[in-house]
Amino acid sequence: MTATLEHRLPKSRQALQPGTIEARDFSFWYGKKQALNNISLIVPPSSVTALIGPSGCGKSTFLRSINRLNDLIPGIRHEGDLSLDGQSIFDKDLDVVALRQRVGMVFQRWNPFPKSIYDNVAYGARINGVTRSSELDEVVERSLRRAALWDEVKDRLRTSALGLSGGQQQRVCIARALANQPEVLLLDEPASALDPGSTQKIEELVYELKRELTIVIVTHNLQQAARASDHTAFFFSGQLVELGPTDQIFTRPREERTDAYITGRFG
Amino acid sequence: MTAIPADSAPKDRRRLAVHRVEIGDRIYEILTTACALVVPALVTAIAIAIFAAAWPALTKLSASIITSSDWDVGAGRFGAAPALFGTIVSSAVALVIATPLAIGVAIFLSEFSPRWLRQPVGFLVDLLAAVPSVVYGLWGIFVLIPMLREHVMPFLRDTLHLGATPFFSGAAYGPSMLAAGVILAIMALPYISAVSREVLLAVPRSQREAALALGATRWEMIRDAVVPYAKSGIIGGIMLGLGRALGETMAVTMVIGNRPEISASLFAPGYTMASLIANEFSEATSDLHLSALMAVGAVLFIITLIVNAIARWLVWQVSRERAI
Ligand SMILES: Nc1ncnc2c1ncn2[C@@H]1O[C@H](COP(=O)(O)OP(=O)(O)OP(=O)(O)O)[C@@H](O)[C@H]1O
Ligand SMILES: [Mg+2]
Numbered sequence A: 001m002t003a004t005l006e007h008r009l010p011k012s013r014q015a016l017q018p019g020t021i022e023a024r025d026f027s028f029w030y031g032k033k034q035a036l037n038n039i040s041l042i043v044p045p046s047s048v049t050a051l052i053g054p055s056g057c058g059k060s061t062f063l064r065s066i067n068r069l070n071d072l073i074p075g076i077r078h079e080g081d082l083s084l085d086g087q088s089i090f091d092k093d094l095d096v097v098a099l100r101q102r103v104g105m106v107f108q109r110w111n112p113f114p115k116s117i118y119d120n121v122a123y124g125a126r127i128n129g130v131t132r133s134s135e136l137d138e139v140v141e142r143s144l145r146r147a148a149l150w151d152e153v154k155d156r157l158r159t160s161a162l163g164l165s166g167g168q169q170q171r172v173c174i175a176r177a178l179a180n181q182p183e184v185l186l187l188d189e190p191a192s193a194l195d196p197g198s199t200q201k202i203e204e205l206v207y208e209l210k211r212e213l214t215i216v217i218v219t220h221n222l223q224q225a226a227r228a229s230d231h232t233a234f235f236f237s238g239q240l241v242e243l244g245p246t247d248q249i250f251t252r253p254r255e256e257r258t259d260a261y262i263t264g265r266f267g
Numbered sequence B: 001m002t003a004i005p006a007d008s009a010p011k012d013r014r015r016l017a018v019h020r021v022e023i024g025d026r027i028y029e030i031l032t033t034a035c036a037l038v039v040p041a042l043v044t045a046i047a048i049a050i051f052a053a054a055w056p057a058l059t060k061l062s063a064s065i066i067t068s069s070d071w072d073v074g075a076g077r078f079g080a081a082p083a084l085f086g087t088i089v090s091s092a093v094a095l096v097i098a099t100p101l102a103i104g105v106a107i108f109l110s111e112f113s114p115r116w117l118r119q120p121v122g123f124l125v126d127l128l129a130a131v132p133s134v135v136y137g138l139w140g141i142f143v144l145i146p147m148l149r150e151h152v153m154p155f156l157r158d159t160l161h162l163g164a165t166p167f168f169s170g171a172a173y174g175p176s177m178l179a180a181g182v183i184l185a186i187m188a189l190p191y192i193s194a195v196s197r198e199v200l201l202a203v204p205r206s207q208r209e210a211a212l213a214l215g216a217t218r219w220e221m222i223r224d225a226v227v228p229y230a231k232s233g234i235i236g237g238i239m240l241g242l243g244r245a246l247g248e249t250m251a252v253t254m255v256i257g258n259r260p261e262i263s264a265s266l267f268a269p270g271y272t273m274a275s276l277i278a279n280e281f282s283e284a285t286s287d288l289h290l291s292a293l294m295a296v297g298a299v300l301f302i303i304t305l306i307v308n309a310i311a312r313w314l315v316w317q318v319s320r321e322r323a324i
Helices: A059-066 A094-100 A117-128 A134-148 A166-178 A196-209 A222-228 A246-251 A255-263 B009-061 B079-110 B117-127 B135-161 B175-203 B205-214 B218-247 B250-255 B273-283 B288-324
Strands: A021-030 A035-042 A046-051 A076-084 A103-107 A183-190 A214-218 A229-238 A239-247
Touching: A021 A059, A035 A059, A035 A076, A035 A239, A046 A059, A046 A222, A059 A076, A059 A103, A059 A166, A059 A183, A059 A214, A094 A103, A103 A166, A103 B205, A117 A134, A117 A166, A117 B218, A134 A166, A196 A214, A196 A222, A222 A246, A229 A246, A229 A255, A239 A246, A239 A255, A246 A255, A246 B205, A255 B250, B009 B288, B079 B117, B079 B175, B079 B218, B079 B273, B079 B288, B117 B175, B135 B175, B135 B250, B175 B218, B175 B250, B205 B218, B218 B288, B250 B273, B273 B288
Parallel strands: A046 A214, A046 A229, A103 A183, A183 A214
Antiparallel strands: A021 A035, A021 A076, A229 A239
């Protein structure tokens, strides 16, 4: 099964563009429990890569490893390496805070701060020391426009983000992440708790955004993966079973287990 | 074998069972309702008793009981303004000292301390609430007051030059508003810290992760995501501590100096309403004197009610802010 990947690994490091994520023999443990087993893959820049697989197969673990959000959990351990633009994210010289500004993340359950829409979106800029209000206004407007939310909220920027609909709150979270101008955006089931209309908005947004940044999206919704992504990686009990162009994975999967999963025979 | 219809026994048992459940539910309902009614009934009864006993003094002395500083039992003048002042100031000093400390302890315990340290340190802090107040009073007399007199007061007044302000000027006798404030701070601290710790631990992980994923440092996460989210609960804890400080009697009586005077300086001795009542109640002979003490009690009662109302209002404000 690694053989299917060999052709995707670059011959030289020069092939890497900004926003390229690479995993090499990456394994991950929560205490004694191994959640990821020898993952090797490359996520190419300016594209959408979908992670699919049954519940508990390690999709979120992999995603949360990329911005080192798992660091908070006691007793974790990893082997192998993950790199962003050729630099290991476990490098001792790497500043985790800076890494998380380059790698934005949006969660399944939207989690705006109990503050105004404006303050939510301006948060990243503020902690980076931006205080001039003209500059903040600009960041907020630009980010909300990129998140396709500006027109809906421009008259109520100072009201609480929690007063918005679920889909709007999720887009506030996306705008908040975009305000940091990340190279990579990680989305962990961003639409699984949303109605179809909001889901569609998010999918369209993902499609727009991939021109500017690398997107990795975890989803249980296979149609969504098929519609929105360029590449699809199928995970199964901590292993990467297959990675390839989305249309190939969905029409001509190489692995029997992938076929079984996408045709709904298990999972 | 006797001729019992085959199905009658189980049917009876079922009917009995249904009956038993209904009665059980009913008894449970009556019991819990009764318990729930006892509390407000008790509070109302206490309030009525206090105000009835205070009535003669309230009608005779009216507002002078809280505006006048003249407390002369022989002459029948009962002005408890210094005690009211002392209650408020000593509690305010206590909060100023205890709040940052308690929140610091709570943040340490919920965010920084290793898991194994959380339990024992939390337990020790909680233990502060279990120490009898007379023990605090003794500690105040034998340890705190000498320390304040020899070191803290001269340091504040002379070394920091705070003596230039009216609040830290004058002679350092020891028994003082400051001593009372410090003792009350120690007594209020476990309440504020225990409540704050709980609400900080209850902040959802999604809020912490939201901040971290945006590139916040741990400290920024605590400041911007954790504490604001826990704000209403922390305010509730502070008000609980304030309630503790307002009503505390024994320890304060032992260290405040019991002098019914209003002074701007925290080094000066003072008085509190609770101390006043405790000191004079057993010796009160005239009916008016007794009634005046009851009136002081009624004022204290009202103040605690107001504090609680403010706490409710603040908590409500914060949670409404979150819901808009
Ligand atoms: N904090 C944790 N501590 C211990 N084990 C964990 C922790 N988080 C996840 N796991 C375990 O690691 C494995 C992978 O979990 P992960 O959350 O990555 O799965 P997932 O593919 O995202 O699943 P889902 O589709 O349900 O979100 C699971 O078996 C899970 O039980
Ligand atoms: Mg998951």
